[in-house]
Amino acid sequence: MESTLKGKEQVKLDFIPLDFDYLDLDGKCHIRMFGRTSENKRCCVLDTTDAYFWLFPRAGIDLKKYAEKVAKISLEHASRIAKVEKVEIKDKHFLGNPIKALQVFVSNPKDIAVIKDIAKTFHETLEKKETDINFVTRYIIDKNVKPLEWVHVEGRELNQYIEVPFDVDTDIVVMADEIKPTQEHELKLNFLAFDIESTEFEIGKGEIVMISLADHNFHKVLTWKKYSNAPEEVEFVKDEAELIEKFMKIIHERKPDFLVGYFSDGFDLPYLRARAEQNHIKLDLGLDKSNLSFSRGIMPSAKITGRVHIDLYRFVNNIFAYTLQSPTISLNDVAKELIGEEKLEIDLGHITKELRSTHGKIKDAEMRRFSLYNLQDAVLTSKLFLKLWNNLAELTKVVSEPLFEVSRARYAYLVENNILHNLKRFNEIAASRPLGEEIGERREREKYIGAFVKEPRPDVYEKVAVFDFRSFWPSIIVSFNISMPTLLEKKESGGYETPEFEFDGKKRKFYFQKQEGFIPRILKELLEKRKETKAEFKRNPSPVLEAKDYALKTLANATYGYFGFFGARYYSPECGASITAISRYYIHKTIDEIEKFGFEVIYSDTDSVMFALGNKTEKDAKEILEKINKTLPGTMELELENFYVRGIFVMTKKGETGAKKKYALLAKDGNIKIRGFEAVRRDRCDLAKETQDVVLKKVLEEGKADNALAYVIKILKEVREKKAPIEKLIIRTKLKKAIESYEARGPHVVVAEKMLEQGLPVKAGSLIEYVIAKGNSKERIRERAKLPDEVEKGGYDIDYYIEHQIVPAVETIFAVFGITKEQIIEGKKQKNLGEF
DNA sequence: CTGTTCTGCTTACC
């Protein structure tokens, strides 16, 4: 439907939508998009689409009469008339089944909530649907205008203030008459990364001292704290008020499409808002001079009209962290891993303390360093944005939700929206989001049986082969047509069935329909797209294709977990349990086949099988792989992961069984793959981790343990002689929740309390560092846990580090070679005797 | 009072 707003001239342009919102114009709700034209002009495009929801009628009622009744709904709401515009009877599908439904068109999407409440009171109404679809999502789906996908727009240029009641800072404002997908143009990334420094951590306390801004060629530091010999990027201002004004001025002048921060939802922007309020400054950062606004919720999102505010921390935390090795997702660790650069080192505690005090003294050199530190944070954020841009963009394109949402989304949101944005072509009405009560029940539900993990026999194995299933969960979902809408009560001819397994305490089997369901279909297309992307990448490698593959892989892998997620529209623990039951069946079958062939299967976890070649060859292994693949259904496929020179599996610490999820393999190229061992865990001190790492390397490379034992004895001797550096003895544990909510007061909780007392910033998510200092060994460990700074050289608890850190990390490895814990420790005693 | 078992917690694997 066309807008009544007239406008002056007809215009045609190609446009890429970056940011979306909606507002009432001329009595009608319009979508407002901000983006760039193919000529790199800043552009605002207005458009409209129908606002509607669905009603399902009870059986046997007169549809026409029902429709007429619904069409009469009208009430006063939010000082306007909320009413139903029209009602149409449509043939639709719901959960794959045909259904007659009323499409209820309303005058304004904001009125859907009140109108559906009235319609629900009608006895004819069975259910309401799609009342929880955001209007922007509705627009994207119905008008086929997707975020970051170029469209051709034909429409009328509007005069701001005259025809529209707003003034946005763009080169052109267009009311679209026609809008359709078009060929791709280049998008020049126009962004600005920023970082603020304050005297306090807590929002509402202290003040802003400094703000840095950066992109690929612009570096700027603003501060009111004057000092001489400042770097050229530094600009001094009068006070905090001028600092904030200047920051806004730069943004309005440079007109970034993307404003990028690191933890800016959680700190920089809330802090900035608090200080702007205190200084009576309007934070009109929006393209329409509107204020910075925050969404409600546990983790507020800071929104700026017309510019996409991206908090990279959230993207890294929610999505990208799984791809990283970084011990934490701090800017420093993430930047180090992704761009090979780190934050500058400064004594921030000292500087902020001096700045807080009225008589505080800071040397010019220190302020200079502080400015460079602040700038470096903005620069790292800017580089990280460029590094992660392709990932963000490709994920946005696959999911079809706006970049602002996708950059803050978690896996469930991505999977669900990918489904929602594909429903139209199946003529499907979306299932509803669960309500509070339902969520509660789902969360309390007992869990279903997961994947199979085989107990390994502890030993050192020569010539190890590893097979694994390619995209195991997605391939099962697709091959067995698994999803909530395709789940059947009874077996259907030509349909699919699971093996028998225990579910909710009963022996059960689940069945899935023969006709392909829309969710398995969408997933299948995702996998096919991934295959194409990979093939294309082979021909023509590019970071964009790599990012696209990453987006497709991420979504495909998260689909299984989505089925069991309590907040899912298409929630189905039956499906989750069916997928794992099928996985167990096929992994067992694979193990059996390999054993039947005469190999010793060492270990298996979920989708992988490891076995020793023994006196057989790699060719034999490949042969059986091919044989197994011929028996697999659908798209399921077993792949050769690699052949390894040697591998080690150990006992659990209790010494009764072989430890699962703990092993190390030596590849032919000399690389060692370590899984589960303390060496790869964060909550062990570096000395224990490094010692274990060396021990694993030595035993795998040499096939025996004598050199490794000598090495450990040497390390233990150094520890006894107080020669171990404190940095290597720091234990790092994450505080996963607020301090008050801990029942058990472990060492890290006690240290966190101590840090809080000292005014250090500790909250849920903080990584707590501590060292166990010497003291009364009868006391609890937490009594001896101290902040690293509090422990002087050699002041650590020798026995703790030997008995609780180093020896436990290596004893199970030596046990494989028949070396006991006593022998490891006695070695130390012998050396000591030799010294006297 | 002391040793054992249970529970809470964190972090890994897939």
Added chain:
DNA sequence: ACTGGTAAGCAGAACTT
């Protein structure tokens, strides 16, 4: 509150005799 289940192992709490 924000994808699932499986598993190891530490430290403290609870329990037992």
